[in-house]
Amino acid sequence: MGDRGGAGGSRRRRTGSRPSSQGGGGPAAAEEEVRDVGPGGRAGAAPAPAPDKDKNGDSDVGSGHWDLRCHRLQDSLFSSDSGFSNYRGILNWCVVMLANVFAVAAFQVEKRLAVGALTEQAGLLLHVVNTILCFPAAVALLLESITPVGSVLALMAYTILFLKLFSYRDVNLWCRERRAKAKAKAAPAGKKANGGAAQRAVSYPDNLTYRDLYYFLCAPTLCYELNFPRSPRIRKRFLLRRLLEMLFLTQLQVGLIQQWMVPTIQNSMKPFKDMDYSRIIERLLKLAVPNHLIWLIFFYWFFHSCMNAVAELMQFGDREFYRDWWNSESVTYFWQNWNIPVHKWCLRHFYKPMLRRGSSKWVARTGVFFASAFFHEYLVSIPLHMFRLWAFTGMMAQIPLAWIVSRFFQGNYGNAAVWLTLIIGQPVAVLMYVHDYYVLNYEAPVAGA
Numbered sequence: 001m002g003d004r005g006g007a008g009g010s011r012r013r014r015t016g017s018r019p020s021s022q023g024g025g026g027p028a029a030a031e032e033e034v035r036d037v038g039p040g041g042r043a044g045a046a047p048a049p050a051p052d053k054d055k056n057g058d059s060d061v062g063s064g065h066w067d068l069r070c071h072r073l074q075d076s077l078f079s080s081d082s083g084f085s086n087y088r089g090i091l092n093w094c095v096v097m098l099a100n101v102f103a104v105a106a107f108q109v110e111k112r113l114a115v116g117a118l119t120e121q122a123g124l125l126l127h128v129v130n131t132i133l134c135f136p137a138a139v140a141l142l143l144e145s146i147t148p149v150g151s152v153l154a155l156m157a158y159t160i161l162f163l164k165l166f167s168y169r170d171v172n173l174w175c176r177e178r179r180a181k182a183k184a185k186a187a188p189a190g191k192k193a194n195g196g197a198a199q200r201a202v203s204y205p206d207n208l209t210y211r212d213l214y215y216f217l218c219a220p221t222l223c224y225e226l227n228f229p230r231s232p233r234i235r236k237r238f239l240l241r242r243l244l245e246m247l248f249l250t251q252l253q254v255g256l257i258q259q260w261m262v263p264t265i266q267n268s269m270k271p272f273k274d275m276d277y278s279r280i281i282e283r284l285l286k287l288a289v290p291n292h293l294i295w296l297i298f299f300y301w302f303f304h305s306c307m308n309a310v311a312e313l314m315q316f317g318d319r320e321f322y323r324d325w326w327n328s329e330s331v332t333y334f335w336q337n338w339n340i341p342v343h344k345w346c347l348r349h350f351y352k353p354m355l356r357r358g359s360s361k362w363v364a365r366t367g368v369f370f371a372s373a374f375f376h377e378y379l380v381s382i383p384l385h386m387f388r389l390w391a392f393t394g395m396m397a398q399i400p401l402a403w404i405v406s407r408f409f410q411g412n413y414g415n416a417a418v419w420l421t422l423i424i425g426q427p428v429a430v431l432m433y434v435h436d437y438y439v440l441n442y443e444a445p446v447a448g449a
């Protein structure tokens with residue numbers, strides 16, 4: 001998750017002194033605090049005559065290949081006197097482990113709901129309290145040592161977990177409602193329902209096991225189901241091809257970003273600063289090429305290579321991770337087909353429930369895009385520590401854009417219009433964020449130079 005404080009931490013450990021920034025009062029104070037302890041003596045006893053020491057306090061043994069002294073007077077890292085403060089690895093551990101804590105908490109709530117030990121309202125309240133989106137956001141905002149890339153990865157992991165647990169809760173709730181209805185009906189009907197799912201299918205509440213929960217958490221889907229379709233075996237050659245693609249395309253993406261996209265973005269900063277509109281448009285079009293290429297590679301890498309590799313390993317049968325979005329003749333078709341896991345989640349847990357509650361299609365669609373816009377903004381603004389709403393606006397703009405494209409362009413023209421919005425729209429958003437980030441973080445030093 002990036003490294004900003006590693007070197008400083010290890011340097012402090014070597015010196016064993018409290019750094020002045022920790023409020024220790026500088027090297028003199030540190031020397032005073034860590035006093036030599038003679039053999040069997042207490043701190044404060046007269047120190048033994050010290051041999052020549054280098055600046056790290058080591059004896060002068062550097063030239064020989066034998067180290068006569070391998071111990072040094074120093075505090076343990078957890079002691080406050082050590083002055084050690086680099087706990088970034090522990091933070092990463094927290095990010096990993098706490099994801100489990102949220103999952104286990106949701107599981108325990110569902111277990112209690114299944115046996116009636118909790119009311120539905122109490123269960124809902126506990127699920128809401130288990131608000132996993134606030135925790136990583138707070139960490140990313142408050143912690144200085146976390147890098148934007150590390151932050152994005154952590155927030156993505158938690159967003160995925162949030163969507164999965166939301167689905168887990170919904171499906172278990174639907175199962176309880178069905179069970180209640182089946183109980184209320186005559187006995188034969190209940191028997192028939194069980195009989196229909198007789199074979200080896202899991203039925204509620206037998207699905208409430210850690211094995212089932214963790215299978216779902218690792219599976220390449222956001223929508224929970226009691227009985228996922230499973231593939232019969234792991235195809236080794238298929239898996240190997242996907243893994244090789246993952247490896248190669250990762251390198252390719254990093255290379256293209258570093259060698260093509262970053263220099264193009266850097267070249268765009270001056271025209272932006274000078275508000276030179278013709279140059280801005282030229283730079284925007286220049287950025288559109290690598291940006292689009294990288295996006296296409298990313299699509300294949302993520303939705304085909306990575307998801308199929310995970311699915312193959314887990315024998316997860318449903319491989320519909322994308323549909324033919326490249327044939328989209330409308331913006332609506334694009335959003336229905338490019339990211340199937342998210343689209344399925346939106347339909348099942350947001351759009352259709354809203355329609356069932358009596359919302360109009362327009363309101364429900366706006367609601368989905370609003371939620372999607374929120375998550376896009378969440379994943380960009382928090383890591384960059386700036387709230388500009390470009391991502392939010394970009395997602396919300398999809399609604400009028402969909403209307404305009406469907407109203408004025410059909411067939412191949414519609415398809416070309418969708419491609420154009422993808423090619424131009426994304427670099428606009430990228431440049432907006434990069435420009436603002438640059439102004440916030442780097443403008444002063446550059447102006448000074």
Ligand SMILES: CC(C)(COP(=O)(O)OP(=O)(O)OC[C@H]1O[C@@H](n2cnc3c(N)ncnc32)[C@H](O)[C@@H]1OP(=O)(O)O)[C@@H](O)C(=O)NCCC(=O)NCCS
Nearest residue numbers: 332335336339342343346347351352355356361365368372
């Ligand atoms: C908003 C969104 C969910 C709308 O989807 P859509 O497919 O255009 O919606 P439709 O109105 O065509 O209806 C879809 C489904 O709802 C069902 N439906 C329609 N009216 C219904 C009603 N009154 N009650 C219940 N279901 C209804 C339809 O039968 C259809 O079901 P099916 O999918 O099983 O065939 C979709 O555009 C979307 O996912 N947008 C956000 C995507 C996104 O943000 N992705 C982020 C990727 S990074």
